[in-house]
Amino acid sequence: DSGVTQTPKHLITATGQRVTLRCSPRSGDLSVYWYQQSLDQGLQFLIQYYNGEERAKGNILERFSAQQFPDLHSELNLSSLELGDSALYFCASSVEDRTGNTIYFGEGSWLTVV
Amino acid sequence: GDSVTQMEGPVTLSEEAFLTINCTYTATGYPSLFWYVQYPGEGLQLLLKATKADDKGSNKGFEATYRKETTSFHLEKGSVQVSDSAVYFCALKGGSQGNLIFGKGTKLSVKP
Numbered sequence: 732d733s734g735v736t737q738t739p740k741h742l743i744t745a746t747g748q749r750v751t752l753r754c755s756p757r758s759g760d761l762s763v764y765w766y767q768q769s770l771d772q773g774l775q776f777l778i779q780y781y782n783g784e785e786r787a788k789g790n791i792l793e794r795f796s797a798q799q800f801p802d803l804h805s806e807l808n809l810s811s812l813e814l815g816d817s818a819l820y821f822c823a824s825s826v827e828d829r830t831g832n833t834i835y836f837g838e839g840s841w842l843t844v845v
Numbered sequence: 846g847d848s849v850t851q852m853e854g855p856v857t858l859s860e861e862a863f864l865t866i867n868c869t870y871t872a873t874g875y876p877s878l879f880w881y882v883q884y885p886g887e888g889l890q891l892l893l894k895a896t897k898a899d900d901k902g903s904n905k906g907f908e909a910t911y912r913k914e915t916t917s918f919h920l921e922k923g924s925v926q927v928s929d930s931a932v933y934f935c936a937l938k939g940g941s942q943g944n945l946i947f948g949k950g951t952k953l954s955v956k957p
Binding site for chain 1: 877879881887888889890891894896934938939943944945946947949950
């Protein structure tokens with residue numbers, strides 16, 4: 732158990748809909764990351780927050796957004812869903828934002844868009 | 846930009862065989878290097894890491910040495926078990942970006 736908690740574990744929704752994925756980082760971790768894992772794209776970095784502020788942005792679509800709240804939990808919002816958005820979405824956290832800090836991953840949220 | 850290249854899979858070995866999964870990287874600066882493992886149906890788990898040149902990371906019989914001169918971080922295990930069957934990801938952190946950059950993953954299957 733990494734200490735990173737993600738909900739829901741599984742989600743099935745229709746095209747055009749909107750979903751919210753939730754993440755609680757490890758206790759004391761200030762940095763939260765979101766990654767998308769799909770068969771064709773592999774593991775893609777989406778976005779990073781550090782202590783409530785956006786720190787880095789990767790290959791995140793405009794239909795997707797995220798935020799980190801004062802209690803440090805984070806949410807990833809996916810809207811106008813398409814079939815191609817079906818993937819495993821990981822949240823991860825680390826203490827700080829330094830190169831050597833280990834990033835710990837949650838078990839992921841499986842999203843299926845039908 | 847920064848990138849990680851790891852050997853294509855799948856890799857199929859017999860139990861007790863020697864394992865090597867090659868990983869090379871391209872990065873500016875001095876990144877940290879990681880191996881993560883994903884068991885079937887599970888999330889990503891940190892296997893080992895190295896934060897500077899010549900460091901050796903080790904865990905559960907796996908080891909990897911950070912080689913700056915060859916920009917490599919190959920994963921090795923002397924005797925694999927069926928329970929080692931999983932997908933292994935090489936990753937770097939640092940360089941020009943603060944987040945983890947992953948290789949495409951190598952699927953390992955160990956047969957009894």
